[in-house]
Amino acid sequence: MPSVQVIAVPGAEGAGRLRVPGEPDRHVPDLAAAMAELERAHRPRWVLPATDEVYPALLRSGVRLGRFHDLALTEGILLACAGEPGRPRNLAAAVARLRGLPEPADRPPPSRAEQPALFEPERATVPAHGDPLDAAQAVLADQQRRIDADPAPLRLLVAAESAGALAAAEMSHHGLPWRADVHDALLTELLGPRPAGGARPVRLAELAEQIAAAFGGTQVNPDAPASVVRAFKKAGIDVPSTRAWVLREVDHPAVAPLLQYKELARLWVAHGWSWLDTWVHEGRFRAEYVVGGVVSGRWATRGGAALQLPKALRTAVRADPGWVLVVADAAQLEPRVLAALSGDRKLAEVSTSVDLYASLAADSFDGDRAKAKVAMLSAMYGGTSGGAGPLLAVLRNRFPDAVGYVEQAARAGEAGELVRSRLGRTSPPPSAAWRALTGSFEQDEGTERKSRQAARNWGRFTRNFVVQASAADWALTVLASLRRRLAATAPDAQLVFFQHDEVLVHCPAERAATVASEVDSAAAEASRLVFGDTPVRFPLQAATVDCYADAK
């Protein structure tokens, strides 16, 4: 069912240009209003140079888009597929590439201090010369050709990536409901009252004194690893580092206060009062997501460390009165993805259980869940430390297809080849330095060792890439499906948070059942779209709660 495709290009001061098939190009003084009108009347497939140049302003005007193609994100995906992920992806660069002209660089991300203009035209990377509508149309046609020429289902990937970009902007627009008073109370309980002028809280000062006392009054700065290592050395203990898991094995009276200090100092520094002041306003935490910010297709964030919110702070995430949070969390996504990718029948059987690791343990590890998990993680990450080697061997014996799949990806990486996700997202090529190091012959022993190590490192990256990127394919497809479904059946529901394999919806309480049901449908649809007819189950568990901390 082909539908109208409308190209929109932003201009200065909220104006813009529109190209609707079969109509003369239009210059509109208020692009948001014109797009809103077209969206209502035709629900077209929109084509824009870049989501973040236009959509935040549209959202502030109350406009939400449905179907969408983001030229810059698509260009990024296609460049990676061609083995050239470093080249600029903005519209001006893409059209320059088509015409054999120099490619203008991508603009650096805006600093948060910048006051956002309506369409930020000075940041817009539309071509300086020629008609930007012609440029967008030419690039779009070329992208469609490249998508069709690729054996991978890039059409799905591009649709999911574009929908994800809209969802990301909507999440920033709505914001995650955040109770600053609850957060402040938690900080006060753990650290003591908020000190003036950002000074060290009393609880940390007390712990620092205890640490110094435990070292017999030696000067020691608990924030400086080198200082702590020196203090232990003076006490006759050699520690290779001051990582928490290292210190935990050390028998010394300073260890307990040090571990406590590190934990609380981390909370204070990363998510203390100044974080609260900077990132939470009017009851909302507005993260800035960077769609396509990770080569695997995961999102990154800019500022606020939105994807590293400590679990302890989830208690501050509370639904508004009369509203609820629907928390949808994929259970053990990556091993299931590996089962589906590899077509391993036995692992697929194991994956019918919601607790995959428990059933894997029952199958192969005498019921020892911890061993089963270590074995699976070492297959997907390429690690064999801490006794994981023999466990991985058990896994390889029982599930040769699954383990063979990631080991094949590792060998490809060691050979400098590219690997791809299920939907065709492609790993970056190794650097020239890597090729020089691994490709040369007649090496001395030291270089030889370094060369093998570099190859193994890259193999670990590509081994993990096929799983992580395919999991991102699935999660992004879930998000796109859920977004479309909610617009149809629960339009007042808001997507407010997305973290790799978990999505939060904030909605009126009476809408929760509908949202939860759409979560189920989205998971089923994504599994079918990404993995086709697979026996592997991908549970996406939806919990309806008032407080994020109460989910699972």
Place this chain on the structure above:
DNA sequence: CGAACTTGCGCC
């Protein structure tokens, strides 16, 4: 003196 690197830890 600021830039660049290192360390350590939070999340998945």
Place this chain on the structure above:
DNA sequence: AAAGGGCGCAAGTTCG
């Protein structure tokens, strides 16, 4: 024999 994927952030340290 040993071999742990992806990110962001802030403080300390070293570099230039």
